[in-house]
Amino acid sequence: MLMRTDPMTADMPSVASDKIRPAVQLDGVTKRFGDSVALHEAWLKIRPSEFMTLLGPSGCGKTTLLNLIAGFLEADNGEIFIEGALVTETPAHMREIGIVFQNYALFPHMSVAKNVAYGLTTRGVEKKEIARRVEEALALVKLSGFADRKPRQLSGGQQQRVALARALVIKPKVLLLDEPFSALDKNLRGSMQVELKQIQRELGVTTIFVTHDQGEALSMSDRIAVMSAGRIRQIAAPDDIYRRPADRFVASFVGDASVLNGRLVARRGDVAVVSIGDMSVNVPATPTAGVAIGDAVDVFVRPEHLAVTPRGASGSLPGTVTAQVFQGGHVDLYIDAPGSARERILLRSPGIAALSSCPVGAEIGLTIGSDDIVAFPPGEAP
Amino acid sequence: MNTRPFLGWFVSPAGLVAVGLIAAMLAVFQYSVRAYIPGTLEVGGFTWANFEAMLRPLYALAFWNTVLLCFETALFTLLLAYPLAYALTRTNSSALRSFILIVSVTPLFLGEVVRTYSWMIVLGNNGFLNSLLLKLGLLDRPLQMMFTAGGVVAALVHVTMPIMVIMLAAALSHIDRNYEKAAESLGAGPIRIFLTITLPLSMPGIVAGFSTAFAWTFSAFATPQLIGGGRVATVSTLIYQLGFSSFNFPFAASLSIIGLALSLAVIALLKKAASPLERMAGTT
Known part of the structure; x- marks a missing residue:
C-alpha cells in the first residue's frame, strides 16, 4: 500500500x-x-x-x-x-514484531505446537484457527509431525525452525x-x-x-x-x-583488504588519480575530498584485485612472496612489498597455478587489475 | 593406584558424624520400644504399647495439628516470599536488592529464641500490635494472638522466610530472561507472562522451598513452645513435655520416631504431587 x-x-x-x-x-x-x-x-x-x-x-x-x-x-x-x-x-x-533469539528462547515447558501457538493465544485467536495456523507454520519450516515434541528433544537446527515458526505465525x-x-x-x-x-x-x-x-x-x-x-x-x-x-572501517571490516601507500596525483570530477610506486589507479574522489594534491593516501585493495606479473614489468610493484596458503579453489599469497605497504599484502590467485609459479621467496611484480579500488586519508589501522 | 588419595581423609569427618547420628537414632528407637516405669528414668522391657498409645485421639490430633500448622506456615511463607524473591532477582536497583537481602536474610543470624521473643512483644495482649489497633480504634478490646495457632504460624512464617526467599530467588534467577522477552514480543502482557512463563518455570524452586519450609517447621520447637504456651500442641512440644516434664522417655522416643516418619512421608508425598508440575517446567 x-x-x-x-x-x-x-x-x-x-x-x-x-x-x-x-x-x-x-x-x-x-x-x-x-x-x-x-x-x-x-x-x-x-x-x-x-x-x-x-x-x-x-x-x-x-x-x-x-x-x-x-x-x-x-x-x-x-x-x-x-x-x-x-x-x-x-x-x-x-x-x-516477531523475534528469533540467539539461543532461540523456546519455552522449555511447552510442546512445539504450544510454543508456536503462544502468540496466537495471546491474540485471542479461535482454537480451530490456531490449530490450522500452527500446522501451516510448522509445514513452512518443514517440521510437520514434531508438534508434540518438547524443545529439548530437538536438535539445534530444529529448535531454530520452531523459533522461526513461532515468530512468523503471528504475521x-x-x-x-x-x-x-x-x-x-x-x-x-x-x-x-x-x-x-x-x-x-x-x-x-x-x-x-x-x-x-x-x-x-x-x-x-x-x-x-x-x-x-x-x-x-x-x-x-x-x-x-x-x-x-x-x-x-567499512573497507577493512567487510571482506579482506590490504592497505598500500599511495599519493593523490589529480582530481577529475568524481574520480581521483592515485599513484602507488610506478602505478596509477583511479579511485572515487569523495572519500579523499580533504586531501591535498601530492599528499599521501591509504589505498585499500581486495586480494582478488591483485595479480602477479614478472618482476620489473612496467606499472608493477616489486614484492617478495612470504607465505603460500592453498585453499582448494584458489591460492592465497602473502607478499612483502616494503616500498608500497606497511603490512603484508594478501593476493588471491584463482586456480592452482600460483602453487608452483610463486614459491615462497619468489621475487615478483604486483599489478592492480580492477577499478574497484578505494583510497582514504591516511590513518591508523581502522 | 588410588587416584583420589585423600578421599578417605576428607570423607572421614562426615563419616564420624553419620556414625554418631545413626547411633543416636538407634538409641531413640531402642527407647521407643521399652516400657515406661513411672517415677524413674529406668526403662522396662520390650513393648509396642507406646506406638499403640499414639492412636489415642489426643496424640493423633497433635500430629494432625502439626501437619496443618506446617502446611499453613509453608503456604503463607511461599506467598510472602515469592514477591520478595521476584523483586530481588528482577530489580536493577542495587539499593533495593541490598534492602531486600538485609530484610529477608538477616533474621537468619538471630537465633530462633530471640526472634520468637520479639514476636511475643508484638503479639501480646499489651503488645505492639494490640496497642496500635486499640489506639487506632480498630479494636475495643485486645485481640488474643498469643497462645493461638495463628500467632504461632505468624512467628513461624517469619522464621522460615529467609530460607524460602533464598531458594525461590535461586530458582527465579536461573530463568533465562529471553523467555519473558519472547513472550512479550508475542503479545503477552506482564500478567500473562508471569502466569504462563515465569511461574511454571519457577515451579521446581516452589516445590523445593515449600518442602524445606514444611520440614523446617515440623521440627520447630522454641516458637510453638513459647508463643503457643502449651495451648498449641505440636509433635515437638509434646515430645518436650513427655520427655522433660513426665520423664516418659520411651513415649517421647516413640513420638519422635513417628514424627520423623510422618515428616518424611509428607515430603515424599509433596514431591510426588509436585512431579507433574515439575515436569511441566521441563526440569525432569
Missing part, C-alpha cells in the same frame, strides 16, 4: 524510495547506558519486504538498535516508526533475527541461511538481521547497515558495501 501523502515522508527529499512508506524508520535514535553512548543518532529507513542486515563487531550497538525496535529498550532521543505509526513509547507486547510487521546462526555448526548454518532467505522472500516479511559475520551479511541481505562504536557507518547494498566502502 502506498501512502503518497504520508506526513512522515512528505518533507523528505523526493527520492523514489522515499515515496514508499518505510516498514521501519528510525529518526535520530540515541541510546545511552550511563555515560556511554550505545547508539548515536541512528537514521534508518527499511523498505517493506526488505532484508536489512545490521553488521558490526560486538559492542557496535547493533543489538541495542534491535532491542530498541523490539521495544525492550527505550530510546533517549529520536523516534521509531513501524509501518508509519509512531511506536517510540509503545510497549513491546503491542508492537507486533509480524517486522521479523527481527538476533544472530540466529551463531549457535549452529558450520554445515547446518549454510543450509539454514538459504532456507531462511527463501522463506523470507516467499512471505515478503520485512526482516532485520543482526550479525557480526560479514559473510552472512553479504550473502543474505538486500541492504547492509555497517555499524561501529554506536554509529551507522554506511547503508548500502552488499556489492556497494564491498566495492565502494564509505570509510576505512
Whole structure:
C-alpha cells in the first residue's frame, strides 16, 4: 500500500524510495547506558519486504538498535516508526514484531505446537484457527509431525525452525533475527541461511538481521547497515558495501583488504588519480575530498584485485612472496612489498597455478587489475 | 593406584558424624520400644504399647495439628516470599536488592529464641500490635494472638522466610530472561507472562522451598513452645513435655520416631504431587 501523502515522508527529499512508506524508520535514535553512548543518532529507513542486515563487531550497538525496535529498550532521543505509526513509547507486547533469539528462547515447558501457538493465544485467536495456523507454520519450516515434541528433544537446527515458526505465525510487521546462526555448526548454518532467505522472500516479511559475520551479511541481505562504536557507518547494498566502502572501517571490516601507500596525483570530477610506486589507479574522489594534491593516501585493495606479473614489468610493484596458503579453489599469497605497504599484502590467485609459479621467496611484480579500488586519508589501522 | 588419595581423609569427618547420628537414632528407637516405669528414668522391657498409645485421639490430633500448622506456615511463607524473591532477582536497583537481602536474610543470624521473643512483644495482649489497633480504634478490646495457632504460624512464617526467599530467588534467577522477552514480543502482557512463563518455570524452586519450609517447621520447637504456651500442641512440644516434664522417655522416643516418619512421608508425598508440575517446567 502506498501512502503518497504520508506526513512522515512528505518533507523528505523526493527520492523514489522515499515515496514508499518505510516498514521501519528510525529518526535520530540515541541510546545511552550511563555515560556511554550505545547508539548515536541512528537514521534508518527499511523498505517493506526488505532484508536489512545490521553488521558490526560486538559492542557496535547493533543489538541495542534491535532491542530498541523490539521495544525492550527505550530510546533517549529520536523516534521509531513501524509501518508509519509512531511506536517510540509503545510497549513491546503491542508492537507486533516477531523475534528469533540467539539461543532461540523456546519455552522449555511447552510442546512445539504450544510454543508456536503462544502468540496466537495471546491474540485471542479461535482454537480451530490456531490449530490450522500452527500446522501451516510448522509445514513452512518443514517440521510437520514434531508438534508434540518438547524443545529439548530437538536438535539445534530444529529448535531454530520452531523459533522461526513461532515468530512468523503471528504475521509480524517486522521479523527481527538476533544472530540466529551463531549457535549452529558450520554445515547446518549454510543450509539454514538459504532456507531462511527463501522463506523470507516467499512471505515478503520485512526482516532485520543482526550479525557480526560479514559473510552472512553479504550473502543474505538486500541492504547492509555497517555499524561501529554506536554509529551507522554506511547503508548500502552488499556489492556497494564491498566495492565502494564509505570509510576505512567499512573497507577493512567487510571482506579482506590490504592497505598500500599511495599519493593523490589529480582530481577529475568524481574520480581521483592515485599513484602507488610506478602505478596509477583511479579511485572515487569523495572519500579523499580533504586531501591535498601530492599528499599521501591509504589505498585499500581486495586480494582478488591483485595479480602477479614478472618482476620489473612496467606499472608493477616489486614484492617478495612470504607465505603460500592453498585453499582448494584458489591460492592465497602473502607478499612483502616494503616500498608500497606497511603490512603484508594478501593476493588471491584463482586456480592452482600460483602453487608452483610463486614459491615462497619468489621475487615478483604486483599489478592492480580492477577499478574497484578505494583510497582514504591516511590513518591508523581502522 | 588410588587416584583420589585423600578421599578417605576428607570423607572421614562426615563419616564420624553419620556414625554418631545413626547411633543416636538407634538409641531413640531402642527407647521407643521399652516400657515406661513411672517415677524413674529406668526403662522396662520390650513393648509396642507406646506406638499403640499414639492412636489415642489426643496424640493423633497433635500430629494432625502439626501437619496443618506446617502446611499453613509453608503456604503463607511461599506467598510472602515469592514477591520478595521476584523483586530481588528482577530489580536493577542495587539499593533495593541490598534492602531486600538485609530484610529477608538477616533474621537468619538471630537465633530462633530471640526472634520468637520479639514476636511475643508484638503479639501480646499489651503488645505492639494490640496497642496500635486499640489506639487506632480498630479494636475495643485486645485481640488474643498469643497462645493461638495463628500467632504461632505468624512467628513461624517469619522464621522460615529467609530460607524460602533464598531458594525461590535461586530458582527465579536461573530463568533465562529471553523467555519473558519472547513472550512479550508475542503479545503477552506482564500478567500473562508471569502466569504462563515465569511461574511454571519457577515451579521446581516452589516445590523445593515449600518442602524445606514444611520440614523446617515440623521440627520447630522454641516458637510453638513459647508463643503457643502449651495451648498449641505440636509433635515437638509434646515430645518436650513427655520427655522433660513426665520423664516418659520411651513415649517421647516413640513420638519422635513417628514424627520423623510422618515428616518424611509428607515430603515424599509433596514431591510426588509436585512431579507433574515439575515436569511441566521441563526440569525432569
